[in-house]
Amino acid sequence: MSCFQLPQGLIKEIQSPFRISLELSGRTQVALLQLCASKEVGGLGFREVHYFNLALLAKQGCMLILEPESMLASVLKARYVPRTDFMNASLSFRPSMTWRGIIATQLILKAGCRWRAGDGRDIHAWLDAWLPWSHHFRPLTRPPDNNLTTKVCDFLLPVGKGGTWMLLVLVFTKMMWSISSLFRSPEG
Structure with a gap:
């Protein structure tokens, strides 16, 4: 999950057994949003898979910014952004699934980085x-x-x-x- 962005269909597939198990166990059906609420507001603290996936990918993007000399950063920079840095990069011709996922978190990082x-x-x-x-x-x-x-x-x-x-x-x-x-x- 920290290597590439999961497709929406796969995310729904991952979350559906959880919903089905709640319905089959005879318990009152609880909305997934309520389960995903933080424990401070009465939820169970579960995370939505989509946001969890984005958080793991953003961690990889953060690593590209903070450790530009690492092996992964060097390989990705040489392949996709030889003339610029990660924060100004865009999707190049035929990007890998890894690069697509990391670039998908670029706006999230731009909003919080300085x-x-x-x-x-x-x-x-x-x-x-x-x-x-x-x-x-x-x-x-x-x-x-x-x-x-x-x-x-x-x-x-x-x-x-x-x-x-x-x-x-x-x-x-x-x-x-x-x-x-x-x-x-x-x-x-």
Whole structure:
């Protein structure tokens, strides 16, 4: 289940004996959604096979991001994404079932992953999720002059070992003010 995405027909086949056994045992029929509810809200904590399968595949996708030097990551990168990374990859010509399954979790990972700033050379300031205080982890303002190529390292002043953040720019981004209007104002 952690290697490829299970087809919907197979998922229904896996879950149907469970439903039949509940009906045949003479117990009151309980909806599967109620059984899959967490124990805190009165359910039995069972997992739906579809979501469990996606979680296992997302774990593989996470491994591709966190351990890009691993054997599996190297093979998949050489075969399917030689010129980009996993988060920007797409289905290529005749992908394997493994690659289809891992790519299916890409949107799930994009919704929950964010960059750690570090030196900021690989992070697009306006496109990538990297801000710790924003709900979407992205700047909510538009880039000045629609310049989408700005990297996070452009917000660092080359002072000392690690650089110093341009706090004025980041404070205005945090307060959701438009940086472009700041540069157009007569005072600044």
